[in-house]
Amino acid sequence: MKITLPDGSEKSFDTQVSAAAVAADIGAGLAKAAIGAKVDGELYDLNRPLPGDCSLAIITRPREDKKGKSKWPNGKPDADALYLLRHSCAHVMAEAICKLWPDTKLAYGPPLDNGFYYDISLDTPISSDDFEKIEAEMKKIVQEDRPFTRYDLDPDTGFPKLEKEGNKYKIDNAKRAFEQGASDLSWYVTGPIESIKSNGLDPLAKPPKVSHFEDLCQGPHAPNTGTIGAFKVMSIASSNWHGDVTSDRFQRVYGTAFFTQADLDEHLENLEQARQRDHRVIGPRLGLYTIDEQVGQGLVLWKPNGAVVRQELQNFIAEHLTRQGYKQVFTPHIGKLGLYKTSGHYPYYQESQYPALVSREQVQSLADEGCSCAQLSSQMEAGEIDGYLLKPMNCPHHIRIFASDKHSYRDLPIRLAEFGTVYRWEQSGELNGMMRVRGMTQDDAHLFCTEDQVADELQGCLELVKIVFNTLGMNDYRVRVGLRDPDSDKYVGEPEQWDKAESACITAAKSLGVPFSSEAGEGAFYGPKIDFVVKDVIGREWQLGTVQVDYQLPIRFDLSYTGADNQPHRPVMIHRAPFGSMERFIGVLIEHFNGAFPLWLSPQQMRVLPISDKFTDYAQEVTDKLKAAGFRVEVDANNERLNAKIKLAQEAKVPYMLVVGGKDKDAGTVSVRHRSEGDRGAVPVEAFIEAAMKERDGRELMES
């Protein structure tokens, strides 16, 4: 067989060899460090025979630096090496759990970007108190440094073995593997293959009792349990078979693994730091928002400081909307049920809406008729009762504004914008600080245009996103273009329209100059869309904005404009909320800036700190001048030492601290301290104001 190595060189072998043999042939050092292989782009066990002529890259364990941290060849962790390690650790954890709770049924245990999990089913639920016990068992297995040994069985032998073991999840996994083109079933034994061979390799034989663990698994794995340098059982959650809530429920046990203890420690330290950066920690601490049990779950109360950030951001966005020819509208928070029946949102999304508000007269007449709660509920379900809905989206209201006038093709596009507040009944377990709420204000707009205008309008939407993201220094976002699934018939509209709209979306996405993915089947049923996705501090992805092309609602509401031919034509709608909601966007922003907003967004932009109360008069004089220049500024006249005032201002992330004492009073200066640069020395008041105004009005980013 002919093996091509990553550097392009080739090696030939007379017999079928494994990656281990190739590594040994290259050098003893490599052989020692090798833990797996990548064969034609596919991960392989180190000792698994190579399939034939192929390209081969040896995956090695990292070296260690002086502090015991992994030292990776190209500076960043090798995802493949960690994959092998974590996948293997999932098996070790599964073995430990099976030993502690013999009735455990294993379902599925894959590696993740930052660890692994195993879905298990057992009678006695595991709790976090059990983690230590599990880790102790895992430690033993790792210390025994047992090999991971793969063996394959053909389906005729493999399926009876699985049937005998009686784990329906593994049988299901095996079936799926075959559907995906597997030719054999593979098991991984955490131990020498002799533990099987001693039974004459009879897969139906009872497995030996000593240190034997095997798991149906496609692999691959690290060569030995000892490869796992450090691990930790992290958390436990509930999950369902194939993510189907109506199907069997599992306990999902999360863990993580690293090559060294120092790596694990660093990871845990990073997690702790991320927690400190969480908007749910910083937000309340900085007085930005609160959520109150008496008001309701998922209902954000914007406190004065948060309101400033939001207002500034809205002003900024509104400024650009005006520039782009948007017209501002305002619409009420409720609308009649019929509106949402026309739009199709009710009753299809009934479960994610607040229940309808039914008129007093109607409730009374129903009561007079002796209507029971059950009847009321079923009439509501059937849509026989009229009422009002807290609006779950703004589009129907905007559509009715469009429909209130007759439009010529010359008027198009019409762009209606509103910071519109909508309400959605999200499941309680999904609520999350400002990121996932039940009442939110979208930076919403609806564009009504001709089909030919769609491409330009999409460009315009993305232009706005680009401006705002650049101004805020947010470069770390992902763009997802959702297209139709060619094999599905759930989509409405003509294929030609779709082709045009899809290519317009892709062209628009390209113009952003950031990575984007086109995902078939991710489009809305009424049209393709462009979504913006960012990660929070703990790595969770949140969709911010979306831009959607819609052919459906104009039909449902029978919208039209008069064309050059004097005939009615159907407009195309574009829904766009490029930042999603103010709640989520500012939640993301809090974490992005770690609470230290740029000057223009800071709730308090400056704080004047007199060094003693002898200088409060001068401090007030300075403050008045700053206020006259439009700054949000306060004097800290408390009876405290300067150091204490500075500490408080730093903690409040106030951009500028202006220290004033005798020297400043005499010279007409302020001693400027920048929250991240520290002491900048004395500056004449007017000069400081001028520079700060430039920084504020230019919406400059303070920290690079």
Next chain:
RNA sequence: GCCAGCAUAGCUCAGUGGUAGAGCAGUUCUUUCGUAAAGAACAGGUCGCGAGUUCAAAUCUCGCUGCUGGCUCCA
């Protein structure tokens, strides 16, 4: 909604069945201070809510509410 965990002063937390604790914040007084916490005194709690067990419950049991992690969902 589901599984596990958590809930003690405004905040961070200690308190394993026997008189509710600390630090910070707050109030008052002293101090008048030049770049990340001056000192002292005072005040502050129905231990999330409701039942139960017990001579006795912050502590044990059950239910509820809220929060955290994950699952599912996100028009």
